[in-house]
């Protein structure tokens with residue numbers, strides 16, 4: 001497993017795979033080819049199918065300059081290595097290619113070249129069972145597996161992540177307007193927040209959780225700065241749930257940072273043994289994983305045992321198995337934003353369910369990850385971030 005720094009990335013939305021990673025790739029290519037007269041960027045497969053709605057073209061044009069960038073969209077050409085492929089070419093004044101680079105956006109904002117080894121692994125654990133066994137045998141909390149593997153510095157990084165998440169919720173609650181893109185979708189976080197505050201405190205939980213998750217997801221859709229958890233499209237779930245716990249359940253920042261470590265171990269396990277790429281496994285890999293991460297965090301913050309925390313994560317993902325990715329107009333708005341709010345509520349419910357039990361359960365989190373990977377593999381491509389099936393075709 002790689003560092004949690006590779007999972008929790010701070011950057012501009014609305015899509016870790018379609019915006020964050022292409023922007024970084026473009027910057028890298030520009031840094032190495034500064035003297036070109038123009039740049040041609042060819043987007044393949046799912047990156048091309050939903051690239052307009054996900055603002056991939058804008059992200060790379062902002063790096064190379066609008067007048068110097070040509071975008072070629074090849075949605076029907078899927079390169080064998082991964083569905084999200086892009087080729088950068090540096091051109092001279094006569095459009096001759098001076099240099100070129102093909103790379104892949106493999107999920108959660110990560111880039112990988114064909115045949116290149118993934119980022120360095122810093123965890124000796126191969127799956128969640130090994131983490132649970134280590135914590136149980138050592139008598140230590142789950143989250144300490146992150147410190148054990150990455151050193152104390154990782155907690156400072158998680159503190160930065162938490163600050164970014166909180167700032168994002170606050171910005172999202174302040175903004176009231178229509179989101180960019182052709183849907184003219186109005187932001188809802190502010191009105192949810194106001195209505196929730198007007199409720200009796202014991203009835204306000206759904207509204208507040210939804211408001212905070214919406215705030216972050218709407219910031220993401222508005223191209224604001226977010227933290228991938230595990231992706232941009234699903235970034236409202238963990239942030240929204242933790243914000244709710246801090247301000248309505250008296251949880252401290254230190255406890256939340258520890259819970260972010262545990263949530264990160266959950267997300268890392270899926271990254272290692274399944275996928276967090278909507279283009280590869282559909283939305284179960286984004287919203288489903290975010291729900292599992294948040295559920296584990298909540299279970300820990302409510303005092304759960306190691307097995308109850310693992311159970312909460314298992315429930316969080318299991319009931320999103322098979323969830324398709326079918327974004328209307330290719331935008332990260334419908335159904336994505338609402339899904340974040342629903343998953344935030346479900347994460348708390350999953351944690352509570354696990355805490356009502358003694359933690360014993362038949363299906364392990366690792367088994368659900370395996371099922372998710374197989375289900376994602378079996379899903380037809382039209383339900384994997386191509387905007388060619390489901391809601392994306394029905395909504396007019």
Ligand code: SF4
Pocket residue numbers: 233234278282283284286287324325326327331332333335336385
């Ligand atoms: S439907 Fe899910 S996987 Fe697809 S773009 Fe939206 S959040 Fe991402």
